[in-house]
Amino acid sequence: MVSEFDTTVPGTKASDGFAVAVIGIACRLPGAPDPATFWRNLSQGTESLTEPPTGRWDVDEFYDADRNAPGKTNARRGGYLDGIDRFDPAFFGISPREAAAMDPQQRLVLELSWEALEDSRIVPATLRGSRTGVFVGAIWDDYATLLYRHGPQSIGRHTVTGLHRSIIANRVSYTLGFHGPSLAIDTAQSSSLVSVHLAYESLRRGESALALAGGVNLNIVPESTVGAAKFGGLSPDGRCHTFDARANGYARGEGAGLVVLKPLSQAIADGDRIHCVIRGSAMNNDGTTDGLTVPGRATQEAVIRQALQRSGVTAEEVQYVELHGTGTPLGDPIEAAALSAAIGSAHPDGHPLVVGSAKTNIGHLEGAAGIAGLLKAILSIKHRELPPSLNFETPNPAIPLDELNLRVQTGLSEWPRPDRPLIAGVSSFGMGGTNAHVVLEEAPAVVAVEVVADAGVGSGSVGVVPWVVSGRSEAAVRAQAARLVERVSADVGVGVGDVGWSLAVSRARFGHRAVIVGAGREELLAGAGALSRGEGAGHVVSGVERPAGGMAFLFAGQGSQRVGMGRGLYASFPVFAEAFDAVGEAFEGLLGLPLADVVGEGVVDETAFTQPGLFALEVALFRLWESWGVVPDFVAGHSVGELAAAHV
Known part of the structure; x- marks a missing residue:
């Protein structure tokens, strides 16, 4: 029997004939409210590390250069998000009182679930009742610490559901009506990549037809940072010096990311846009090592080999690996040795395995670290470029890169072998020894289907194009129009007909609506601009959906x-x-x-x-x-x- 994958690009067939397409992505990361900004920061070598934003805690009160000082942290800097208190509960049908009791990690994952589905060109309402799974890595309960400071009188009817970690995933399933598996995963720092692995396996078994997977991490109170300092993990200078001789720990980071996954054969049949393909994944645990939190070299090597075997990929085919790469004196040499044994040693002389770590840009996102690294690898494949790994000058003496046949990516460049399929690995390791590795490949070639479009829809020349926007309020419609102007103005290559199609077909329709009609780019942008300012325009129609009646x-x-x-x-x-x-x-x-x-x-x-x-x-x-x-x-x-x- 001929496999359905035999018609795709050579090399996209996993060892058992199964692979998963990444059809949607969304993120909120330090300095990057979306994937496009994240890629821009990565490609430009931007470091997005700062002191805690106003309103978190007074860093002067909790800082001491001596990490052993009681109640103090020896690090001032980290990767932070702005406005984690901002949330529109009415959009999701949540009361203001319940929203205030919800861990901001729940709120953030709800928002990103919606954004990731929109990036997949899926209207969320169409998935209600479907076998869509939700897998979210999360390891901290900072919001609970913040609430309990106010004593038992602060506990209310929404406290349990607002703070329980399982609800981070369950609330997405409840709000959007998903019937697939729904779980929060805690394997320490590997949680979010383990979530991707579990989602992949759920799709393989047919338990899920579609899956959202990723992780979230918010550093809301100083206690968790003080704990990380006492553990000995933090870098005093607030930077990750991955594989560098200066490696002295990591900077804490926060944020979240999600991917939307679908079996590759189904994604191709549905005509989905595919960001890249997950060829396979694996997870294991270090078992007994020299200490509870001491990594195991042999088991890290084993999980990489197992992921390659499941993917049907040889070690020599892997061109890049996104490291766990925390920048710790103990962890980095162990990871380098394991990676060399599993992949680097298979590369011919003169063609070392290229490695890097997003932690040098945004810090260690702990429970969301793996998804941040996965998103970096996805974007690197999509843009066919490898961005620099920062803070690398002199190799750690315990990491002889030449002997290990590894090379740290220090600038923006094309892939080592762009003429071959772009294949990357992503590693993530938990402090308790749970390891995960995922193998990615560029999306398969798709035969272009010629669509004869109305003049002006495809070409933008003549003809009339509608742009449809909606929201739960008039203010929301204006905000959507403003974002539309910003997005289209920033990309002169985007077709106005493509924008119109996406707005009409792949976006949810809410009660407050407007239609901008125009014969070309300038007219449409002018109408959207007028709508965003609340001004009238002859080619803009707005109104409110009637609650009853049919068509x-x-x-x-x-x-x-x-x-x-x-x-x-x-x-x-x-x-x-x-x-x-x-x-x-x-x-x-x-x-x-x-x-x-x-x-x-x-x-x-x-x-x-x-x-x-x-x-x-x-x-x-x-x-x-x-x-x-x-x-x-x-x-x-x-x-x-x-x-x-x-x-x-």
């Missing part, structure tokens, strides 16, 4: 015909043409003329030709609207229109 299609009867009716639609939209031709085939031999000739000539006004012509036109029009997702609640017709209504 009806009325099919006209004889007398509405005209010569050449439907000619432009037939030439522009294949769906219309196919439906029209299907009716034409049914009338073949009955009219004395092909149906296409009937509507194009004066005979269309003769009753014997009028009625078949109108019937064909109306059926084709219905199929065209139907292809756009516009389906009526009622149909009615007059004269021959009754027949068309009954037929459709």
Whole structure:
């Protein structure tokens, strides 16, 4: 039997014929509110580490250069997010009182779940009742610490659900109506990559049809930072010097990231945009080592080898590995040795394995560290470039890079072998010994399907294009319009027709709505700008959805015909043409003329030709609207229109 993967790019077939497509991504990371900004920061070598933002805690009060000083931390800097207190509960149907009791980690994962599905071009409501799984890594309970400072009187009816870590995943499933597995995972610092591994396995078993996977980490109170300092993990200078001789610990980071995963065969069949492919993954545990938190070299090597074996990938094919790379004097040499044994040693002389770590840019996101590294690898594959790993000058004496056949990526460059499939590994290790490794490959080549579009929709030249925006309030609609202006203005290459299609088809529709209509880029941007400012414009229509009523299609009867009716639609939209031709085939031999000739000539006004012509036109029009997702609640017709209504 021929595998469904045999038609894709050579090398995209996993050892057991199963692979997973990454069809959506979303993140909120230090200095990066979205994946596009994260990539820009990575490619430009930006370090996004600062002192705690105003409102967290007074760093002067808790800092002491002596990490052993009671109640103090020896690090001032880390990777932080702005505005973690900001949340729109009404958007998710949550009361303000319950929202205040919710751990901000829950709120952030809810927001990113929505954004990741939008990036997948999936309207969340269409997944209600589906076997969509949610797998989220999370390890800290800082918000609980903050609340309990105020004593038992601060505990209310929403406290348990607001603080329980399992609800980080469960609330997504509840809010969006998912019926697949839903769980929070805590394997310490490897939690979020383990979540991706578990999601992959759930898809493999058919337990999930779609999965959201990732992790979240927020450093809200000083206690957890003081704990990390006492553990001995923090870098006094607030930087990660991965594989460098200066390695002295890590900077704490916070943030979250999610990926949307679907079996590759299904993603290809559905025509999804594929960011990259997960070929395989593996996890294990170090077992007994020289100490509870001492990494195991042999088991790190083993988990990488197992992931490669499951992926059907050879070590020599792997061009880049995103390291766990914390920048600790103990962990870095162990990881380097394990990686060399599993992959580096298989590379020929002169072609060392390239490595790097996002922790040098954004700090160690602990429970979300693995997903941050995975997103970096995904973006590196998507952009076909490798960004620099920062803070590397002189190799750690315990890491002889030449002997290990490893090379730290120190600048922005193309991949070592861009002529070959781009394949990367991502590692993440927990302090309790739970290790995970994921193997990624570039998306398979897709045969382009030529779509004949209306002039102006595809080319942006002439014709009219609608941009549809909606929100739960008038202010939300204006904010959406402002973001639309910002996004389109920043990318002169984006087609206005593509934007219109995405807004109409792949976005949820809320009660407050507006439509901007324009014949070109400038007119559409001007209308969106006016809408964002609350100003009136002739080509902008806004209003509020009526709470009741349905939509009806009325099919006209004889007398509405005209010569050449439907000619432009037939030439522009294949769906219309196919439906029209299907009716034409049914009338073949009955009219004395092909149906296409009937509507194009004066005979269309003769009753014997009028009625078949109108019937064909109306059926084709219905199929065209139907292809756009516009389906009526009622149909009615007059004269021959009754027949068309009954037929459709």
